[in-house]
Amino acid sequence: MPHIFDAEVVSAILRHMNGDHTDDNLLIARAFSPADGGEITDAVMTGLDGEAGVWDITRDGVVSELRVAWPGGAISERPAVRREVVALYDLACERLGVEPRPHG
Numbered sequence: 001m002p003h004i005f006d007a008e009v010v011s012a013i014l015r016h017m018n019g020d021h022t023d024d025n026l027l028i029a030r031a032f033s034p035a036d037g038g039e040i041t042d043a044v045m046t047g048l049d050g051e052a053g054v055w056d057i058t059r060d061g062v063v064s065e066l067r068v069a070w071p072g073g074a075i076s077e078r079p080a081v082r083r084e085v086v087a088l089y090d091l092a093c094e095r096l097g098v099e100p101r102p103h104g
C-alpha cells in the first residue's frame with residue numbers, strides 16, 4: 001500500500017506544480033504518456049502518493065488520467081516529493097531531447 005501524504009501537503013504541492021510549473025507538467029505528460037494518439041495539449045497535476053504522481057492530461061480534447069511512478073522508488077517523506085518530481089522532469093527532458101534548466 002503506498003504512503004498517503006496529508007491532504008495539506010498534497011494541496012500545497014499541487015498548487016505549486018499547477019501554479020509555477022505548468023510547462024513541466026506538460027513536458028512530463030508528453031514524455032511518459034503512451035504514444036497512442038494526438039498531441040497532449042494540457043496537463044494538470046491532480047494527486048500523488050508514495051508511489052507516483054498523477055496528472056489529468058488532455059489529448060485531442062479528451063481528458064484522461066496519467067499515473068507516473070517515482071523514478072527513485074517509493075517515498076514517504078515530503079522532501080522526497082521534490083526530489084522525485086525533479087527526477088521526472090530530468091527524465092522527461094532526456095526522453096524528449098530537451099535541454100533541462102538548472103535546478104536551484
